[in-house]
Amino acid sequence: MKPIGLYIHIPFCNGKCPYCDFYSVMPSEEKIDAYVSAVCKRIDAADRIYDTVYFGGGTPSLIGAKRISEIMSHINRTPDCEATLECNPSDTGALNSDFDFGIVAKSGINRISMGLQSANDCERKSLGRRGGCDDVERAIVKARAAGIDNISLDLMLGIPAQTKESLKGSIEFCKNSGAKHISAYILKIEESTPFYRIKNTLALPDEDETCDLYLYAVNELEKAGFSQYEISNFSLKGYESRHNLKYWRCEEYLGIGAAAHSFVDGKRFYYERSIDDFIGGTAPVDDGEGGDEEEFIMLALRLSEGLIFDEYQKRFGKRIDKDIIEKSRELEKHGLVRVTDNNISLTVDGFLVSNSVICNLLGY
Numbered sequence: 001m002k003p004i005g006l007y008i009h010i011p012f013c014n015g016k017c018p019y020c021d022f023y024s025v026m027p028s029e030e031k032i033d034a035y036v037s038a039v040c041k042r043i044d045a046a047d048r049i050y051d052t053v054y055f056g057g058g059t060p061s062l063i064g065a066k067r068i069s070e071i072m073s074h075i076n077r078t079p080d081c082e083a084t085l086e087c088n089p090s091d092t093g094a095l096n097s098d099f100d101f102g103i104v105a106k107s108g109i110n111r112i113s114m115g116l117q118s119a120n121d122c123e124r125k126s127l128g129r130r131g132g133c134d135d136v137e138r139a140i141v142k143a144r145a146a147g148i149d150n151i152s153l154d155l156m157l158g159i160p161a162q163t164k165e166s167l168k169g170s171i172e173f174c175k176n177s178g179a180k181h182i183s184a185y186i187l188k189i190e191e192s193t194p195f196y197r198i199k200n201t202l203a204l205p206d207e208d209e210t211c212d213l214y215l216y217a218v219n220e221l222e223k224a225g226f227s228q229y230e231i232s233n234f235s236l237k238g239y240e241s242r243h244n245l246k247y248w249r250c251e252e253y254l255g256i257g258a259a260a261h262s263f264v265d266g267k268r269f270y271y272e273r274s275i276d277d278f279i280g281g282t283a284p285v286d287d288g289e290g291g292d293e294e295e296f297i298m299l300a301l302r303l304s305e306g307l308i309f310d311e312y313q314k315r316f317g318k319r320i321d322k323d324i325i326e327k328s329r330e331l332e333k334h335g336l337v338r339v340t341d342n343n344i345s346l347t348v349d350g351f352l353v354s355n356s357v358i359c360n361l362l363g364y
Contacts (some may be wrong), residue, residue, distance in 0.1 A: 002202075003051035003078050004048060004246075004251070004257075004264065005251065006050040007056060007262075008054070008055050008255075008256050008257055008259030008260070009023070011024045011025055011058040012025060012035075013025070013027075014130075016126060018194035019195045023258060025275040027063070030066070032063050032067065035257075035267070037279075038054060039256055039297075041256060043256060044174050046179065046254055046256070048074050048076070049185065050077050050078070051080065053082070055085040055109075061085065063102040065099055065103035065185070068085060073074070073107065082111055083109045083111060083240075084112070085104060087143075089135045089136040101143045105146040110150060111241075112143045112150070114139060116155060116168070117154055117155065118159065118162070118171035118334075119170040119174075125160065127159045132336040137177065151179045151180060153175070153177065153179045153182055154182075155182060155184040156184075156186075157186045157210065158210035158214075160202050162213065162290055172195075173225040180239035181233070181236070181240070182221060183233050184232055186214060211276075214257055215348060216354060222234075227304075228348070231354060240289075245303075249302050255270065258272065258274055258277070259272070261287070262284065263291065267288070267290065268290040269283055271285070293316055295311065301345070301354065306342065309342055323363075336350035337357065
């Protein structure tokens with residue numbers, strides 16, 4: 001059986017950031033233990049082999065290194081499995097923290113993703129991030145000392161009071177930290193978040209300023225050696241996120257945990273946003289078929305490599321629609337798309353309006 005990806009959602013967090021709309025709840029030792037047990041049982045029942053593993057949240061590191069190790073012991077992995085753990089630097093980097101990177105490294109975790117968001121402590125505070133930039137530095141040192149050198153840092157663009165100068169400082173911090181991968185996301189104000197309720201009071205850059213910050217970030221990250229391989233993701237050569245590439249290439253992955261989504265055997269399904277339902281054994285919800293032609297095209301165009309014609313033909317047994325190529329050539333005149341004999345890809349300017357470009361190509 002071909003290996004697939006495994007996503008594990010750990011929905012515990014000590015405090016929700018005002019921009020976050022991911023499913024998370026306050027932890028208790030009893031609830032965490034019950035949840036970990038339920039996760040392990042679901043992994044055992046799935047009986048699959050995985051070549052990527054990703055612990056997301058919430059704050060996965062909050063449940064402690066021993067529980068992460070326990071979950072990892074139930075996962076049947078390939079020898080080259082990429083195993084990522086999301087960490088909150090203020091929890092794992094603090095001098096008095098008892099989080100043991102050595103334990104998770106021995107369990108098979110070989111990649112760490114940390115929520116830096118900004119290296120400017122004033123900007124971090126405005127985002128509700130606990131701790132300061134020095135906590136991030138200490139967490140990176142601790143991870144490296146345990147033998148985990150593959151570090152990814154998150155940056156946010158278009159945040160309150162952000163300038164090109166402060167963004168440049170954050171990018172320089174990432175470069176100097178030795179990070180191998182950067183995820184740079186434009187802040188989106190979701191309706192279910194505290195930021196939405198106070199959005200009119202936030203000192204947010206306008207749309208044009210946010211676009212300038214994005215283009216500036218792409219340029220500065222490229223100069224720092226981080227190549228853009230997806231709309232919001234940059235890496236040193238060979239350090240792309242193999243797990244996330246599964247999503248964008250319409251490859252299979254199993255999601256386990258409350259609110260986790262899956263794509264297996266052409267079917268999509270998900271667990272409800274309820275810890276109690278998940279612990280109680282409630283079955284996932286059928287979300288229909290996935291991986292059709294339109295979805296494949298939409299996801300492929302998020303990648304810098306774009307829609308590769310041979311990959312499309314191999315998957316669907318036919319050539320890409322000529323109408324899509326003709327529309328792409330029109331958009332190419334406006335600097336939004338590149339068209340070659342082998343692929344269609346979006347330019348950096350095209351990434352900024354990717355939804356409109358993709359809808360145009362698909363005739364929406």
